[in-house]
Amino acid sequence: FPSHDSGSIEVFCDEKLPVKFGHVSGRFKFSAPMLTTLEGSPTSCESFECSFTKIKSLVGGPQKVIYNYDCSHTLITDLVGSPENVISFSCNGTPITSLKGSPKNIVLKFQAISVHNLTDLVGGPESVGSKMHIFSKNICSYEGEPKNVDILAVSSNRGNLKDPRGLRQLS
Numbered sequence: 001f002p003s004h005d006s007g008s009i010e011v012f013c014d015e016k017l018p019v020k021f022g023h024v025s026g027r028f029k030f031s032a033p034m035l036t037t038l039e040g041s042p043t044s045c046e047s048f049e050c051s052f053t054k055i056k057s058l059v060g061g062p063q064k065v066i067y068n069y070d071c072s073h074t075l076i077t078d079l080v081g082s083p084e085n086v087i088s089f090s091c092n093g094t095p096i097t098s099l100k101g102s103p104k105n106i107v108l109k110f111q112a113i114s115v116h117n118l119t120d121l122v123g124g125p126e127s128v129g130s131k132m133h134i135f136s137k138n139i140c141s142y143e144g145e146p147k148n149v150d151i152l153a154v155s156s157n158r159g160n161l162k163d164p165r166g167l168r169q170l171s
Contacts, residue, residue, distance in 0.1 A: 015054075016040065028062070038081070050074065051090075058082050058101070069103070078123075079103075089125075091115065099124035099144065109133070121145050121154070128152075 008027040011017065017040030021028070024045040035053040037060055042048075044064035051072040058071060058081030065083045072092040079091065080101030087107040093114045100123035102110070110125055110132045112118065118136040122144030125132070131151035139156045146152070 077117075098122065106132075112136070 008029070009024055010029045010031050013030075013032045014034050015036045020040045021042040024042040026045065027047040027049070028042050028045040029047075029049040030053055033052055033054070035050070035055055038050060038055055038058060039060040041050075041061045044062050046066045047068040048062050048065045049068070049070040050061065051070050051074065053074050055071070056075045056077070058076060058079060061071075061081055063083050065086050067086070068088045068090075069082060069086045070090045071079075071082075072090050072094065074091075074094055076091065076094050077096055078098045078100045079096065082089070082101055082103050084103055085105045085107075086103045088109050089103055089106050090111045092111055094112075095117050096112065096115050097117045097119075099112070099118070099121060102124050104125060105127045106125050107129045109130050110128050113133060113135045115134070116137045118134065119138050120141040120143040121134070124144050125146050127148040128146050129148075129150065131153065132146060132149050133153045135155050137156050139154055142152075142154065
């Protein structure tokens, strides 16, 4: 489908999409717990959700998402393939070991909660307009922190890390 004008598209499929989408003007959501690839996803959409699937990579997903990008509770280990700019980004409950490939500019918030294999912020966003919230039991460093962020909240089972810039913590 070259393009689709709709308020929302929810796709039910098995391991992969049977068609290739172009632009979707609205929300695109997978209801496909067996999905293993984002190949065939729209090239662009307003919001994108591929959470609760078996994907291992964001490659093949849309490169332009205006509002929300949610890849929570998937099997991804990095964020390579995500769009460069987005308003909100969530990758909660994933086995990511790196923020490599994350969006560079996030207008509002970035969430990576219960990502227990993450140890630092290297490769993460350069700018987060409001808050960046990370919870990983193994995080031990602010290395790679965004250049611009209003609230940086990083916590682990070891206790909250001290923000070297003195910003307010969320915990």
